[in-house]
Every structure is written in C-alpha cells, then in structure tokens.
Amino acid sequence: MPDVNASTLGDHIKEIIDRNGWSIRQSALKIGVSPAYLSKLINKKADSNPKPQTLSKLAKGLNVPESELMSIAGYMPVPQNVRAHPTSDGASITANVGWKTSNEPLDVYGEITAGLPTFADEHIIGQTIIPDDLIDKYGRDNLFALQVDGDSMSKVIAPGFIAVFAKDCEVENGDICAVLVDGENATLKRFKETSRAVILEPESFNPIYKPLIFPKNIDQDFRILGKYVFATSLLQ
Helix, strand or coil, rough: CCCCCCCCCHHHHHHHHHHHCCCCHHHHHHHHCCHHHHHHHHCCCCCCCCCCHHHHHHHHHHHHHHHHHHHHHCCCCCCCCCCEEECCCECCCCCCCCCCCCCCCCEEEECCCCCCCCCCHHHHEHHHECCCCHHHHHHHHHHEEEECCCCCCCCCEEEEEEEECCCCCCCCCCEEEEEEECCCCCEEEEEEEEEEEEECCCCCCCCCCCCEEECCCCCCCCCEEEEEEEEECCCC
C-alpha cells in the first residue's frame, strides 16, 4: 500500500502507479483521463484538489479506496477521536490516540435487522475497543457500534470506519444519529427539528444525497436508534 501520508495527492498517485508498474498512459487509460492531465496532477502542475467526482474516478481507476484520495486531498479529514492502528503492511492511519481503555470489546454490527428493536447476533462482523470514559459516561450496555457503509456522511466519518452510538440518549438539534427509516433502512444523518418537521441531513461530498424530511402533521416513520458519540478504525 502506498504511503497514505504522502505530502500531496500527486505524490500519492505516483506511488500507486510506480507500485503497479504502470506507465502514465496506461494509468490514464484505466482512470479515463488524459495522460496530459494525469502527468500535470502528478507533477503538481494541475489542480492539487480535484473535485470529489474526479477523485472518485481516480480512485476507481487506480483501484484504491475513494476515502484514501479524499483524505489526502483534504476533503475527508480523519475523525479526531479515531484511534490509530497498523494496517497489514505496517502503514498506519494518523489519529488521536489520547484515550485509555481496559480493552473491553464492543460488538460491531454490519447492518441492522429490518424493523427489529434489537440487533441480531448473525449481523456481528467483529468487535472494537472503546475508551473507558465512554463506558463510564453512557454504560457499556447502552452502547452499540456499526461499521459505516456508504458515504452519505463522508464529511464527518469515512466509509469503513466504526461509529459508536449511545442508546436512550437525549438527541438535540445538530446531533448525528443512527436512524431507522420506514422500519427497514438504517442510515446515519444529522438530526434537526423545526416547528414543522424533523429533518435528517446528510453531510457528504457526494451531491446525490438529499435531506429526509418528515412533516409533523403526518405520521413520522422513523426511529432514532442512538446518538453518535465516537469513531474508531479498529475492527477485531
């Protein structure tokens, strides 16, 4: 894996290309951009922060996670409460490691069973370690964790990271929540409430996502599952 701490996007892309033994022309063909543009990007003569749509195209062509390029380009900062961890090849994700843990694991779920108020064991994909003060504040039995799938909140937390939520916790305007919509679709959104409606807002670099609006004069078919309180990249 190339160094995710490369000083510029161009440096990082060059490392990917060199590792695979591709030429600029071969790489450009895989990505779907011109060799001239790719060369300028690598040599820092093009825009050092391409639009998210261009980064998505680059990531697909280079066969790397979109969040990897987004982070280097400054679009997707790593959450400040993410614990650093080594990858399989010895690289690491830069993050704040200033928290203490007794290594008491928390189950991580890959999805939410449709319509059920509790999580099913068959959807456990692993475990993660969380800080002791988080357990002290909310209680371990009141916490649950989900691996983020999708980029509707990519400005806040990258796809693939682990989001920890507190159940039975008062939710206020501006809080990020895990929400069950229509009894079957779990989503991560920012909660806002007005006198007329509840609004679940995305915060994504991808423009396809739109707010979910629930007017108060009709039945509100959503349920807050928990308040987002922590993020980590650790999955055991």
